[in-house]
Amino acid sequence: PGVTTSMTVTVNPIPSADPVLDQAICNGTSTNQVIFTGDATNYTWTNNFSTIGLASTGSGDIPAFTVANSTTLPIDALITITPEFTSSGLTCSGNPEIFILSVLPTPEVDPLTDIVVCSSSDIGPIQFSGVATNYEWINSNSTIGLPSNGNGNISIFSYNNQGSSSESATIVVMPQYDYLGLSCDGVQESF
Secondary structure (H helix, E strand, C coil): CCCCCCCCCCCCCCCEECCCCCEEEECCCECCCECCCEECCEEEEEECCHHHCCCCEEECCECCCECCCCCCCCEEEEEEEEEEEEECCEEEECCCEEEEEEEECCCEECCCCCCCCCCCEEECCECCCEECCEEEEEECCHHHCCCCEEECCECCEEECCCCCCCCCCCEEEEEEEEECCEEEECCCEEC
16 A cells, blocks of 8 residues: 545535615715625625716625715616635635615706786696606695695695785795605705
8 A cells, every 4th residue: 555645625615695675865865884794705796887976896895875866767776796705715606696776866846937816816737847756845825725735736726815915825845756665855946
């Protein structure tokens, strides 16, 4: 018999990444930090929409950052996480995990024009437009025949001024963008 020789065979495990919850966030606000967990020594990630303020690629956890969306629609950035296990000079990759970071646009209501009508005239309908999925409004004077608040466009209503002077009300409109259970408020307009 000859001299016995031995060698070590190291088998690295297949790493895994725990699922990450999707995030929906309003334009110009900060995300939550994304901390990756699972059976891995490192996590690399890719982002298919770097315009939201996050790099296209990275390694390790994703720190909180301020998101950007200059469009009129939500941006759904697809973040793909790849778990890695490195030992004995060899890096093994596991199955990727994916989560979505949705960035909502800034809600806006198009400029509103003041309305002047004669007594006993119908007012409306008043249609709101802009970058929003909903419009909430508040009326400063419900005696004009319009409720003190509401959602959406304003239907036709009538007012009969029995007084000897003009009657006025200020309507404040707040645009909102609702998406994936999140509601973002925009800058209010009034008329």
